[in-house]
Amino acid sequence: MNRVAPIVQNADVGVGSIVLWGVLPYVVLAVVVGGTVWRYRYDQFGWTTRSSQLYESRILRIASPLFHFGILAVLAGHIMGLFIPASWTAAVGVTEGMYHFMALSIGTIAGIGTLLGIVLLVWRRRTTGPVFMATTRNDKFMYVMLLAALLTGLATTVISVLDQSVADYRQTVSPWFRSIWIFQPDVAAMTAAGPSFKLHALWAMALFAIWPFTRLVHAFTAPVHYLFRPYIVYRSRGTGSSSHHHSSGHRGWEPVGTQDRAHGSTKVSTRRKGAGRR
Incomplete structure (x- = not known):
């Protein structure tokens, strides 16, 4: 922490940094919330994954679990790294070395699994005729954004391992991310982060900005109402x-x-x- 503190204090916070790390996150949040509400009110029939399992299921049985379980593991890793301060993990006896080893090993496996899953999904859509015909331009754009977000995330992992001079994201990106939710954005902390982390953060914000307007919106729903809906009567007994x-x-x-x-x-x-x- 002492190694990073001077870097954050000496960070050059200009107008561009304020716009990118102090204003843009709230614009993205407004788009996500507003876009999701609009989609739910005016496009409920389009609120679906548009499943193509009927067209092809052999590759899908492998690619879909790889992608979905991988992305859940990646999400869990991001929640732990961004929301939980370093002081909390240290208080329960988890050293920095232990934490970074677990984050690097588990995160790399989850990232590679997710990347392999989405590559298989894209290859399936490109090579299977009926699936390719059902793919829209919106879907293609979504896949490009997802792939870029995954690749920039994996790049941050590789660069942080190879280049020890890169500031620890738990002292730069994480404080900035937590500060957004209390409406006191720590622009200086994010300005001190490495270029790869900045690129990944910008791409992630772009991905969330388009989220409500793509098939990814189905991630915001869960079939909870199935547990409480009444029985369906197919045949009356009299x-x-x-x-x-x-x-x-x-x-x-x-x-x-x-x-x-x-x-x-x-x-x-x-x-x-x-x-x-x-």
Whole structure:
């Protein structure tokens, strides 16, 4: 920490730094929130991954888990590195060496897995005719942004290992990131970060800015309502059992009380009784 503190204090904070690290994050947050609300209100039918599993599933069975589990691990690593201060991990006995070893090893595996998954997904879309025909320009642009964000993230890992003069991101990027959420952006801390970290941060903000307007928006939803939706009645058992079902207090769809249906249920019941007498 002492090695980085003078670098942060002596950082040259100009107008460009203020715009990039003090203003731009809030513009991106406004676009993400506003864009997500707009998409939910006016394009709920488009709020989907537009799955292409029916066209091809062999490669998808490998590529999709690689990408999704990898991106979840990458997200967990970012949350730990950006939200948890170094003093907290030190307080529980995790040294800087231990932390960086875990971050480097686990982060590299997760990043490579995610990169391999998205490369397979792109190759599948390019080589499978029906999937390629279903790919829009929006999808292509999204894949480019995702690939660039992953590559710049992996580049920061490699550069920070090879170049020991690069300031520790836990003393530059992390304080800046946490300061955004309390509306006191630490522009000097981010200005002192290495060029690779700045490029990765800018690309990440660009990716989040387009997020609500691409298929990536499905990441903001979860099928929680499936746990609480009522039962779907495919076939009625007749008026007797139906009335008993509703009187018992079980949730379900209300029956459609048409006269034809009532007569039809009575006829079926009568026929069944007659068949029993024979």
